[in-house]
Amino acid sequence: MNRAGRFLLYAALVSTAFYALAPMWVMLSTSLKTLDEIREGSLIAAPHAPTIEPWLKAWGTACSGVRCEGLKPFFLNSLLMTIPAVLISTLVGALNGYALTHWRFRGSDFLFTALLVGCFIPFQVVLLPMARLLGAVGISDSVFGLIFVHVVYGLAFTTLFFRNYYIGVPGELVKAARVDGAGFFTIFQRILLPISGPIFMVCVIWQFTQIWNDFLFGVVFAGSDSQPVTVALNNLVRTSTGVKEYNVDMAAAIIAALPTLLVYIVAGKYFVRGLTAGAVKG
């Protein structure tokens, strides 16, 4: 390719990068401006006199619905909900994937296909019965209820991840260990677990992103005290008492996005692998 062509190529790629980054830049700069500067200045300009007031307010005192404690309590709810749900669904998925690949029995392939349906359904089609069930058991409006729901509907994905990973592990390894008298869990612990690092990363990151970013289950099943941060953010932005504080809204949006962004920055490689694995096989 000639030099002009190369130049155009890079120009196109760099402008696309600006397009991808622009909304984040605008959010960040807006969150550091005073309301006066927002009204008078330019949308894309950097803040003249950066202030962290909007961040403090979004975190600690902004009103979300009737509660005026900022996003902090809801951020904690999200952590309390996400961490157990991710760990449980990942562990169960690992054992499922192991059983489905190295301990096949009649009907195990059919069982796997039947489980996969859980990846495809629109969750709207289970919301009404689930709401009744959680109410009947007494865990609606609680973080427990949300953990339960996220585990149940995450299992199809986690099983898929591990099944597709473990199917590449030679069956001879497991057979040899069985001849030596090792049982189901011993083999899992000694042979499969030590080589499962990458798939655990992929699965944990996938589940973390899905569950942290969820809005539907949160808005349907959570009570005002157990709302995850996404629901609280939506309420915060919609709660207007007098002046609309765009800077606080943007700070709140970035706070809600920080954990998954952080995961992406630290472990982006695994994030991409999860996306492509889930997509190609799913």
Next chain:
Amino acid sequence: MNIRYSSDRWLPKLVLSPTLAASLVFVYGFILITVALSFTESRLLPNWEWAGVERYAELFDNDRFWVSAKNLAIFGTLFIGISLVVGLVIAILLDQKIRGEGFLRAIYLYPMALSFIVTGNAWKWLLNPGLGLERIVQQWGWTSFTFDWLVNPDRAIYTVVIAGVWQSSGFAMALFLAGLRGVDSEIIKAAKVDGASLPTIYRRIIIPSLRPVFFSVTLILAHIAIKSFDLVMALTGGGPGTASDVPAIFMYQFSFTRGQLGVGAASAVMMLMTIVAVMVPLMYAEARSGRER
């Protein structure tokens, strides 16, 4: 030895049984309950009196349902189409031995890590008539410029397309790029020797070989589109009025805020049917072309 052997026979099944039970009850069972509910007299509370197809008749008589279905068609088509094109073009551009490819790729893909609620709020601010893009263009000197799609009932659904494409085209790019890396370089070399130009090679050889990637990306994006709820809630809230309603919002409001369980269930069943109607032909076509290859 014998005891160990027998435990090995039932242990794997025991390990799988909670997941199987959960799937039977919470996926299959709940789908059946929702379907059943859609044929009953349920309003504010479940009422198992048989109502035949009355709820569906109500649903199809509801203008709002048709508005949401039309919006889904507009949003789905544009969202999938534009994301595919943008993703493919960026992937091809990135595949030209670019310096800093990893860095650029990371930038293109980061929106995928965000919640749709965050994306929706970011674009709501960017598209804010008065303080957002409109004012920037005016400040640049084009004083008569207006961009009020967010509050314009005829245009609001297109703002959802804008935000959705921003979030998802990096994902399409990542999959296409993986596909491009898998194309056999020998074939390309041979075509070059035969004197084929780069655009011809892409049009005739490389892009057709990405068929399976087109299939998976379309499948995933269609899935995202049909389920889309949070993005619309954050960006337009279905408004102005009900102008940018989508089926997921319709289902949520009828089921949980308007006390119309039966109609809500019927709309959920319609969403499931839509997914089945999109997925089954796509998967069938792909399976068939897979056999031919």
